[in-house]
Amino acid sequence: MKLKALSTAMILAALPMTGAFAAAMDRSGQSMAAFLQPGNYFEAGISILDADVSGREAGETTTRRDIDDMAESYYFPNAALKIQATDNFSIGLLYDQPFGAKAKYTGNNAFVSDYGTDTILPQTTLNNMLRDQIRTGLGDSFDQFNQQALGGNFNQASPEQIQAALNATAAQYRADVEGLPETLPAVQQALATATALEGAANNIGNALNSRFLLGEGNTVVDLKSQNLSLVFGYQPTVNWNLYAGAVYQTVEGDLSLRGQAYSIYNGYDATLPETDAWGWLAGFAYQIPEIALKASVTYRSEIEHEANARESLPALAALSLIDATQGPVFANAIANATGKSKFTTPQSVNIDLQSGIMQDTVAFLNVRWVDWSEFALRPLKFGMLSEVVGQLDSVNRPNGFDIVKYDKDQWTATAGVGRKLSEKWAGNVSVGWDSGAGNPITTLGPTDGYWNVGLGVQYSPAPNYFIAGGVKYFWLGDAESQTAAQVGEDNRIVGDFKDNNAIAYGLKIGYRF
Secondary structure, eight states, X not given: OOOTTHHHHOGGGSSOOSOSSOSTTBOSOOOOTTTTXXXXXXXXXXXXXXXXXXXXXXTTSSSOXXXXXXXXXXXXXXXXXXXXXXXXXXXXXXXXXXXXXXXXXXXXXXXXXXXXTOOSSOHHHHHHHHHHXXXXXXXXXXXHHHHHHHTTOXXXXXXXXXXXXXXXXXXXXXXXXXXXXXXXXXXXHHHHHHHHHHHXXXXXXXXXXXXXXXXXXXXXXXXXXXXXXXXXXXXXXXXXXXXXXXXXXXXXXXXXXXXXXXXGGTTXXXXXXXXXXXXXXXXXXXXXXXXXXXXEEEEEOOEEEEEOOEEEOGGGGGHXXXXXXXXXXXXXXXXXXXXXXXXXXXXXXXXXXXXXXXXTXXXXXXXXXXXXXXXXXXXXXXXXXXXXXXXSTTTOOTTOOOSEEOSSOEEEEEEEEEEEOSSSEEEEEEEEEEOOSOSSEETTSOOOOEEEEEEEEEEEEXXXXXXXXXXXXXXXXXXXXXXXXXXXXXXXOSEEXXXXXXXXXXXXXXXXX
16 A cells, blocks of 8 residues: 655644643643654644633532633644654754643632622631630639630630630720739730730731732733753664654743632742753654554653742731740741742653555544653742641641642543545544543543544645644533642542533644755
8 A cells, every 4th residue: 555645745734733631730742743743844833722610609608609611722833843864864853832821710719709798717626726725724724714605605606706706805804903013923814815815816816807908900821831852863674763852941830829729828929930851752753654654652750840939928927826925936937937848740642643544545643642640830938838727637748739730641642544635635534532631620620531532634835835724622621629628638628620522723834855
């Protein structure tokens, strides 16, 4: 079966995008197809994704309000230049944006700051903490205070009622010993009790006014990466291609957490300035051009980054509510901490297969694995605060927690058929599947994999260049979402996202010279 006409028709280039909406933060799919084209070759393309990801509050949120579409549209370009320097050596320069995230919560829900009613911690949690502090702070005087000031109804009283009773009782203690020598033990005891009562009232005041420490607005994430790969290939025979190269990668992004779902992190902002680092890739390909058979395996290394992330934690004052003695100490240490935030983008493997199956027709398969289960993002100050609040029984994360963490590796598969329709037209159809990276999953990307179908068309005005366009429709997997503090416990969630979808468009030009 001779299919040499397909080498210029380039059927497999007809659908410009690959991943577009893959698991976790995978985007471009990191294809090596351009480098494996015969001869000298250049291509440039752009993919655009428009997703609809909506749901409802669930689990530990106290309400069950709707969550409007939180997925932001985005685009990512790609380009490649491949030079066949000799019969045996080739060189390539590949640009793509492999990883990213773009989302924004809107409306009235637990992921949008409700200025004026939100508290640093859930109101029930605040009430319990304050009551425990008051019991401890008053010691033997607690029972007397409860009976005299609150009629024994401490557990049923509101924070405002308790605060008023504390201040009134403290004032009475001071009035009772006014004018008496402060050296008397009874006077010292009365003044100490009054001070303890006033301290407890002040803590309640901080809690009631905590809404003024919270940032206004929406939970937003915008993360972008760029890869530039310099690849060298060696072809000992017409059938084999061995290649390897260096990968230069940059990452930058912004994150804002808002809303009652994020508890003490409500109001947190982080800016990751552009940071760069190096990695590598290696692979091999085998082909039989006469029957359009080609198989390749490509490995890309993980890439370690360090950055001086700029973080804002306006709710640090709430640590005094958790621990009246050590809380301010921890808050000061976190606020003044300096150092690098470290993270590693994941390693991956791509396997690509194609073969002629009849005249002017090829079948193709791409399988991709990404090591998301080893990925974790924990900015410096975020992590320090997580180690403090992680000691709470309600959190139970004594070693802290990551702002983003995935449970599973990602597997993606795309299969399809491409066909040359005429001397100038070609097209393909494809079906894709993505495993997702775990469920429940982060609130910053609440989907669990997908199924998709794709359609591509290519027009070649001349044998040495083409214009191609394509579209893919995605059925996104239902997912339950978790905040960072809940990761690891499947029964702890804050959102439920169902029946969501996305559509991706792509455009590409290619040129042989």
